[in-house]
Amino acid sequence: MHDDHARAYWKANIRVLTTLLSIWFLISFGGGILFANFLDQFRFGGFKLGFWIAQQGSIYGFIVLIIVYVFWMDKLDSHYRQNSQSNSREGDQQ
């Protein structure tokens, strides 16, 4: 039982990582490099969008990503912990 939970937890963990790292890739390599020239046609204030993402936006994006990661993993951890506790209690009763 414990092994199953560990496996489920790891799978959920990998899902979190894939999601966040895809966004990470899109922001930095996508917005800041590959599509930057295309995005430059949009402007706000003195900034061209591609330039802004490359020199400012990506950094803010990275910070947000790690914050989301912390909260998401906290949730995952407590969910996993509760489940494994209730299971071991069931195991005791049998």
Added chain:
Amino acid sequence: MSSVQLWTYLFITLSFGLYIGIAVWSRAGSTNEFYVAGGGVHPMANGMATAADWMSAASFISMAGLIAFLGRDGTFYLMGWTGGYVLLALLLAPYLRKFGKFTVPDFIGDRYYSRTARLVAIFCAITISFVYVCGQMQGAGIVFSRFLEVDITTGVIIGMTVVFFYAVLGGMKGITYTQVAQYCVLIFAYMVPAIFISIMMTGNPVPQLGFGAELTAEYGGGYLLDRLDNISEELGFAPYTEGQRSTQDVFFITAALMFGTAGLPHVIVRFFTVPSVRSARTSAVYALIFIGLLYSTAPAVAAFAKTNLMNTVSNAPYMELPEWFYTWENTQLLTFEDKNGDGLVQYVADPALNELTVNRDIMVLANPEIAGLPDWVVALVASGALAAALSTAAGLLLVISTAVSHDLLKRSFMPQITEKQELFYARIAIFVAILIAGYFGINPPGFVAEVVAFAFGLAAASFFPAIVLGIFYKRMNRQGAVAGMLAGFAFTSFYIIYFKFISPEASVPENWWFGISPEGIGTLGTLINTTVALTVSRFSPAPPRDIQQMVEEIRLPGH
């Protein structure tokens, strides 16, 4: 003595006094305290320490200058050196904390159950850290010689003595709490002039917004970045906000800096100092916020400094230039040669007509003077730059010392030594490392700027894949990891040594493999490491059961 010098002496004495005070207060009594500060550092304190550890003389002194001269292309430093933290926070930090030992070679050696793997890791860790620490000492030397007008030797010796004090006495514990203080000094010193200049030029007190705002009437109005594009073009340079390097090169350099950041042992080891897996994650958030503060300000500083510089010197009569121009000329970091004899400074892209050469390192240091800020702000920048250089140097020296006393002696060759002896060897090792680093600070090999690319490329090509595979691929075995690390390390160092040292004249895009510059080759090294490791591991036996169990254990969250 000038007023700037008086202020500089005051700030440096105060900040150094603070560092030494902290050192005495936080002496380390055990190897646990010496290596990982007892593992009880608060996530926020660790975040600050990580930020100071990470932000070196290069970040503080050179980065804004590099961006000022690279314009849009300077982006790879910004994204590379911050984006790597996402990888570090998501792929490495929590698991390495769960593993719960002292060093990176510890992990490699235990995970790959092999002394060879441990020795390869020790070799990589020491090489990377030494390469990096020389640059820090040289940075400290530049600051001392420019601001205090003492010779570089005296400057470096003062710096070494201070580092010696808190690193040898306090180990990781002393280093951690000094780094917290150093972060405060350096961020204050970076932000104050940036805010001042932003208000002066755009009326906006937030530099991050200021450089996208309009210039004040005094500076001629119009958006600052448009203005910068225009003057650059008038003088024959490429427009500031447009990239010049090929997309694939920028892509590879960014990736190499990211993988390198995540693989640098002195940064990774900071996450061993917090009490739990959860605090390792939180601490990564704090670290990136603290780092992001400086990194989002740097491009603004770059744009302000470049505009100001071109406005001030372009076609100005040499004899009427402001005072700072002549002081920096004395350091040879700024040189003017009146080629056409008209007494005016021609600063243009064409090398035959250009009369001014500006070393990129002075952009941050001279920025407050160029903008005409008060003397105390100029002095503040000097103490900030020293804080940045010394904090990183200390972190690196600790990695070198633990690699010798813990990984090489205790875990590889002399397992019978007691904790007291190990601590003694750790202190000796850090002492010797400081002497060597100091020597290179005083007699800098002429290639410091180049070797930084080296450090990142090597960290990316050796540690990053070995650690990530060790956590995420249970089947990865000793043979695969060792072969991968050696292949990645050898390939990357060969490529960099060839283009940087053997035939630097051949280092042009036409000769580069796939158009990748030596700065970006670490990415290819990472891929080679990974491919070799996966292939070799498929054809050799799976790791023993207890190792597989260890990997499963690492993957579960601790309490």
